[in-house]
Amino acid sequence: MILTVDPASALPLFEQLVTGIRGQIIGGSLSAGERLPAARELAESLDINVHTVLRAYQILRDEGFLDLRRGRGAIVADRARDYDELDRRVAGLVAEAQRLGLTPAALSSLIREAYE
Amino acid sequence: MILTVDPASALPLFEQLVTGIRGQIIGGSLSAGERLPAARELAESLDINVHTVLRAYQILRDEGFLDLRRGRGAIVADRARDYDELDRRVAGLVAEAQRLGLTPAALSSLIREAYE
DNA sequence: CAGTTGCTCTAGTTGAAATAGAACAATATA
């Protein structure tokens, strides 16, 4: 699993982890049943704290992307979803937003508003 | 201008302001040329600090939604944009994301990824 | 001119993020 993290980013580390892993699951480079590195292991390889990794894992569990079990590790959940339509819509929306000169933050907050 | 703010929210106050004002501009309830309340005035009516309001105003200026001038105030910029297509795409994407059981945070981070 | 309003500076408080260490509970494996 290729995963990097930028301590200088404005985005919290745990959020970078969540985004990165979720992206790989949705993108298909991580498949259902696959096992992620143990939290302590991933933490060491990224030179961050175990708790930060665990926090990310637990968020992804809450979102339904991971199954966590003591002794066994973190396993990609079987959601059996088709993200093609979503990907197409995301691409189209981003293109339109860029055409209008919206920042990522602006578009992102419009999404959140529309979600409620 | 109707605007509220929730100090208990996880979203920073300045971001709530940005989102709220930007939403009203894009939604059409604030039109080009209209003048927003003076920062000190809005701060007092929302019971928050002036600096927080100014920070929001400055972000909206950087995004092109406001013109700021000393002595004159904050005025809605004339971007002359048509947001109908954007609104349609946002609605469609959110519907699809909800169908897939994605959280707002998940969709929001997918957007950010696609933007780069 | 006086008043308004955004801009800039310093300074203090608060809370979330991140780190650190330890012990515990469930699972896997030899």
Added chain:
DNA sequence: TATATTGTTCTATTTCAACTAGAGCAACTG
């Protein structure tokens, strides 16, 4: 069964952005 693995839970500390506060400055209005 015994040992190692791995997520869970707890306490504690550090760091930094968000927020608040106050003051004075700079540009514009009437």
